[in-house]
Amino acid sequence: MSTIEIRDLTKKFGTFVAVKDANLSVAAGETVCLLGPSGCGKTTTLRTIAGLERATAGDVVIAGRRVNHLPPEKRDIAMVFQFYALYPALSVGRNIAMPLHREAIGSAEVAARVRKVADILHLRDILDRLPGQISEGEKQRAAVARAIVRDPKCFLFDEPLSRLDVELRHSMRGQIKAVLSNLTKATVIVTHDQLEALTMADRIAIMRDGLIEQVGSPHEVFAKPANVFVASFIGTPQMNLIDAQFKGYGNGKAKVVFDEQDVDLSVHPAVANLKTGRVTVGIRPRAFSVVSEDTRDTIDAMAELIEPMGAETLIHARTKTGSDIRVVVPRDKRVKIGEALHLVPDPAQTHVFADDGKAVRA
Amino acid sequence: MTDRVSFWEWIGFRSVGGIAEAGWGRTLVVAVVSFIYFLPVLFIIFTAIKPQGLALSVPPTLSPTSFFGLIPDQFVFTPTLDNFASVFSRVMTAGGQPESTGFDRFFFNSIVIASASVLLALVIGTLAAYGFSRYPLKGNDTYLFVILTTRMLPAIVVIIPVILMFRAVGLSGSYLGIIMLYAAFNLAFTVWMMKSFFDELSTDVEDAARIDGSSEIKVFFKICLPQVVAGLAATFVFGLILTWNEFLFALLLTGPDTRTVPVAMNQAVSSGGRGTDWTLLAAIETLFLVPVFLATFFLQDHLLRGVTFGTVRK
Numbered sequence: 194m195s196t197i198e199i200r201d202l203t204k205k206f207g208t209f210v211a212v213k214d215a216n217l218s219v220a221a222g223e224t225v226c227l228l229g230p231s232g233c234g235k236t237t238t239l240r241t242i243a244g245l246e247r248a249t250a251g252d253v254v255i256a257g258r259r260v261n262h263l264p265p266e267k268r269d270i271a272m273v274f275q276f277y278a279l280y281p282a283l284s285v286g287r288n289i290a291m292p293l294h295r296e297a298i299g300s301a302e303v304a305a306r307v308r309k310v311a312d313i314l315h316l317r318d319i320l321d322r323l324p325g326q327i328s329e330g331e332k333q334r335a336a337v338a339r340a341i342v343r344d345p346k347c348f349l350f351d352e353p354l355s356r357l358d359v360e361l362r363h364s365m366r367g368q369i370k371a372v373l374s375n376l377t378k379a380t381v382i383v384t385h386d387q388l389e390a391l392t393m394a395d396r397i398a399i400m401r402d403g404l405i406e407q408v409g410s411p412h413e414v415f416a417k418p419a420n421v422f423v424a425s426f427i428g429t430p431q432m433n434l435i436d437a438q439f440k441g442y443g444n445g446k447a448k449v450v451f452d453e454q455d456v457d458l459s460v461h462p463a464v465a466n467l468k469t470g471r472v473t474v475g476i477r478p479r480a481f482s483v484v485s486e487d488t489r490d491t492i493d494a495m496a497e498l499i500e501p502m503g504a505e506t507l508i509h510a511r512t513k514t515g516s517d518i519r520v521v522v523p524r525d526k527r528v529k530i531g532e533a534l535h536l537v538p539d540p541a542q543t544h545v546f547a548d549d550g551k552a553v554r555a
Numbered sequence: 556m557t558d559r560v561s562f563w564e565w566i567g568f569r570s571v572g573g574i575a576e577a578g579w580g581r582t583l584v585v586a587v588v589s590f591i592y593f594l595p596v597l598f599i600i601f602t603a604i605k606p607q608g609l610a611l612s613v614p615p616t617l618s619p620t621s622f623f624g625l626i627p628d629q630f631v632f633t634p635t636l637d638n639f640a641s642v643f644s645r646v647m648t649a650g651g652q653p654e655s656t657g658f659d660r661f662f663f664n665s666i667v668i669a670s671a672s673v674l675l676a677l678v679i680g681t682l683a684a685y686g687f688s689r690y691p692l693k694g695n696d697t698y699l700f701v702i703l704t705t706r707m708l709p710a711i712v713v714i715i716p717v718i719l720m721f722r723a724v725g726l727s728g729s730y731l732g733i734i735m736l737y738a739a740f741n742l743a744f745t746v747w748m749m750k751s752f753f754d755e756l757s758t759d760v761e762d763a764a765r766i767d768g769s770s771e772i773k774v775f776f777k778i779c780l781p782q783v784v785a786g787l788a789a790t791f792v793f794g795l796i797l798t799w800n801e802f803l804f805a806l807l808l809t810g811p812d813t814r815t816v817p818v819a820m821n822q823a824v825s826s827g828g829r830g831t832d833w834t835l836l837a838a839i840e841t842l843f844l845v846p847v848f849l850a851t852f853f854l855q856d857h858l859l860r861g862v863t864f865g866t867v868r869k
Contacts, residue, residue, distance in 0.1 A: 245762050266768040278759035282781035295768035339767075 195221045195256055195346045197242060197379040202251035204237050211237040213403040214251070219347070219379040224370075225408075226390035227383045229400035230426070235383045238400070239349050242381060244268050256346045266295070271340035275352040277332045279324035285335050286311070286320035292343045310338040313372065330361045334368075341372060347379040354389060366392055387427055391415070399423050416542075421550040424475045430507055430519045432475045432544075439464075439472040439545070447545060449474060452514040457489045459540030464553050472553075473546040478507065478519040480542035483526065484535050491535040494518050496528050510534050596844075602837035604634040610833035638838035645835075658839070660812070661819040665799065666846055668730065668815060672737030673794040677787065679738070680745025685775060687746065688753035699747065706743045710803045718807055728810025736804060741794045748793070752786030753779065788857030792850060799847050816843050 197219040204212040212234040219225045227235035240246045242253055244265035252259050260268050271292065279288050289307045298306075311317045314334040319327050324335070333353065340348060353369065354362045370393050373380055384390050390397050391411040398408045399422075407419040418424035424432045437451035442465040446457040449472065458474065487493055494510035501507075501524070508520045508528055520536060522528065545553045565580035601619065602610055609616050609632050616632035644653050692698055717736065718727070726732030756779060764778045780787075805815040816839070824836045851858065 240762075243762075243766060245765065265762070265765045266770075268766075270766060272763065272766050274759040274763055276757060276759050278757065278763035280760060280764070280778060291764070292767040339763075 195378045196254075197347050197381060198252075198254040199238070199242065200252045200254065202238065202241060202253065203249045204234070204241050204246060205249045210403050212241065215400075215403075215405050217398055217405065217408060219381060221379055222377040223395045224373055224380040224382060224393060226394035226397045227381060227400055228387060228390040228394075228397050228426075229385065231385055233400040234403040235385075235400050236351055239272075239351055239381060239383045243270055243272050243349055269346045270349060271343060271345040271347075272349040273336045273340045273351065273353050275355060277324075277336040277356075279332060279335055279339075281324055284321050284323055285316060285327065285331075288324065288335060289316075289320075289338045289342050292339060296343070306342055307338075310342045313341075314338045314368070329356055329358075330365065333357060333361075333365060337369060337372065341376070345378070347381070348373070348376075350380070350382040352383055352385070355384070355386070362389075369393065387429070391427075399426060401426075417552070417554065418475070418544065419552055421473055421475070421546045424544060424546070424552075428477060430478045430521065432477050433518050434546075435474045435476070435516065435518070437472055437474050439467060439469050441469060442467070452512045452516050454493060454512065455489065456492055458538060458543055458545075459490075460543050460545050461554050464545050467545070467547060467553055471548050473550070475544040475546060476538045477542045478521040479505075480539040481520050481522075481536040482539070483520070483522060483528075484537050487535050491537055492518065494520075494534050494536065496530055496532045496534055499528060499530060508534070510536075599837045600841050601632075602834055603638055603841040604636065605632050605638075605834055605837075606635055607638070607832070607834045610837070638834045639842065641835055642838050642842060656823065657814075658816075658819060658823075661814050661816045662842070662846075664730075664809070664813055665815040665817075665843075668733055668737065668805075668813070669795055669798040671730075672734045673741055673791055673798055675734065675738040676741035676745045676794060677791055680742050680790075681749045681780075681783075681787065683742075684746045684749030685753055685779065687750050689758075699750070702743050702746055706740065714803060714807055717804075721808060727808060728813055730813055733805065733808050733813060733815075736808065737798050737801070741798065744794060744797075745790050748790045749783065749786055752783040756782050785857045788854040792854055792858060795850055796847055 197217075199215055199217050202212055202215040203210065215234075215238055217225065217238075227238055229235050237246060241248050242255075244253075244260065244263060244267075248261055253261055255268055255270065279285075280291065283291070286307055289310060290303050293303045293306060307320070308317070311320055314337060316331065316334055316338055319331055319335075324332060327335070333356070337353070350369075354365055357365055366389060382390070382393060384393075394411060396408060396410055397414050399406045399414060401422050407414055407423045409417070409419075414423060414427050418427060418432075421434060425434055435451050437449040437456075440448040440450060442448070445459060445462065447460045447464050449456055449458060451474070481492075484491060492512070494512045494516075496508050497511045498509040499506060500509075502521075504524055505521050506524060506526065506528070508522060510518045510520055512518065518536070520534065528534070547553050560580075565578065566584050601617070604619060605616065614629065617630040618626050619632060619634040620626075621628065621631045642656065643658050644655050646653050647656075687695060687699060721727045721732050726735070760782075761774050761778055764774050769777065800817060801815075802817045802821075805818045806821075809815060809818060820836065820839045820843070823839065824831050824833075
């Protein structure tokens with residue numbers, strides 16, 4: 194079976210810990226995105242899987258076999274690099290053929306396979322050109338073609354779309370997803386673009402400072418962020434994360450105080466077990482409904498900045514003591530600058546994070 | 556809107572962003588300046604084809620042709636190839652027969668010694684540079700600095716111990732000795748040049764090759780080397796020019812059989828007490844220019860990219 198597994202993987206560069214105790218398993222045919230801000234260790238994790246870096250501790254297991262000691266060429270993988278890494282001195286066709294050289298197949302077979310992937314990725318007409326003579330999009334497709342020309346155990350993509358312009362990125366995202374869905378290989382994609390991760394991945398592993406913070410389906414990481422970092426990282430506009438004092442729980446509602454406002458929030462019942470004290474309340478900007486009355490259920494703020502985004506409008510509102518709250522309302526909801534807003538959060542999209550940053554949900 | 560080009564624009568001051576079109580004005584200015592710089596070389600080439608007596612004539616003769624009467628007759632000389640013939644064979648003693656001067660041998664020596672030493676330095680230096688670039692040592696920069704110190708002393712200081720050592724091991728006057736010495740001196744420059752080229756390469760490409768199944772040897776030869784061809788060419792030409800023109804080491808460390816042209820040139824014009832034969836000297840110099848000129852000419856496509864140290868890339 195074509196699977197990837199990393200167990201307690203740690204990678205240090207000198208005293209700097211790039212990846213710490215990472216655990217992840219990728220099933221055959223599954224695509225997992227490593228998502229995180231730059232410097233979070235996602236590329237290092239990928240390179241360690243590839244064998245381009247050696248693990249300091251822990252295991253890399255590919256197709257059921259521990260490969261820690263194996264050099265990249267013996268791991269039977271294919272990788273697409275951020276800057277494509279095409280061989281500058283070789284034509285596109287010879288670039289694509291390169292991984293086939295180690296397989297004992299005749300030149301006719303090599304040519305046939307190159308033609309086959311060139312057809313899939315629309316490279317037929319540029320096989321004789323050098324990488325310096327083709328466009329970014331073509332380079333990207335050539336790099337993908339070189340990866341899929343062989344039949345490796347798994348695929349690794351390092352920021353595959355980051356160099357393309359927006360339009361090309363959309364179409365390549367679809368093309369890569371289509372190509373991958375026809376293969377039953379474990380695939381790991383590294384990206385810092387959450388949209389890319391949300392659209393391409395079966396599961397997303399969110400990393401920060403060398404730690405995997407949460408692994409889950411795109412839906413899970415969006416709807417049930419495990420901690421404050423994941424909550425803030427996934428979703429645009431960013432989730433509102435409000436520092437508050439938790440005063441107690443009753444009638445399915447949490448009594449919290451923030452910015453001198455007493456608010457009763459409908460939240461997950463597990464919050465009942467929480468001790469009183471400091472918490473972070475997370476509410477997605479789209480989870481507010483604007484009501485006319487100021488009640489105990491509402492958060493009150495004043496519209497300060499209004500950014501129309503097309504179908505919706507983003508409102509930056511400010512509470513009495515100065516906290517910024519982002520609210521997204523439908524386009525037809527007219528709000529004026531300076532208007533007082535009474536906001537009721539949707540209970541399903543209201544998250545309470547304990548003092549240590551973890552979501553209270555269990 | 557007007558298409559009129561101001562004078563300043565015409566001679567090359569820019570009024571638009573980006574790269575302007577190639578213009579006649581600035582081309583003319585640059586051509587004139589280039590010609591002024593080229594004049595000494597041109598004068599030597601003309602001197603080489605002057606009759607012997609005209610080398611020091613006042614006013615100097617300036618042109619082998621009158622350009623259809625454009626240049627007054629007193630500035631025009633009748634070109635001759637006699638000087639080139641006498642580089643290789645001429646009358647050495649009064650009333651004697653023309654005899655071989657050995658300059659064919661000296662040119663051969665110069666070509667063999669310069670190219671062998673530069674190539675040797677290129678092979679060793681490129682390997683070393685790749686090592687410094689891809690397999691750094693603790694204190695990598697210190698080692699590189701130490702390598703450069705070999706070029707910090709003037710040749711005249713280095714030469715004395717070298718002469719003594721060469722005498723002791725019997726390398727004086729041999730091809731091997733002078734080739735090794737030049738190679739050693741070119742090495743510092745080669746390592747530094749080539750390291751900067753290797754540093755510029757994207758290591759992703761090498762990693763891709765590793766994943767595609769290339770051994771480290773193959774990564775070096777098939778992936779890295781083809782990308783630094785420009786650097787190899789530039790380093791080769793720079794090294795060649797330095798070595799080709801070197802005088803002091805050659806004077807003191809080559810023997811009669813291994814003498815190089817710069818040394819022989821000096822001896823050819825200063826011996827015999829008859830004063831300097833300027834037209835002969837000019838002829839030797841003109842011939843001496845040809846090999847380096849050809850090497851540079853054939854490598855110029857690579858050189859252009861090479862001398863920018865790979866910094867200008869798309």
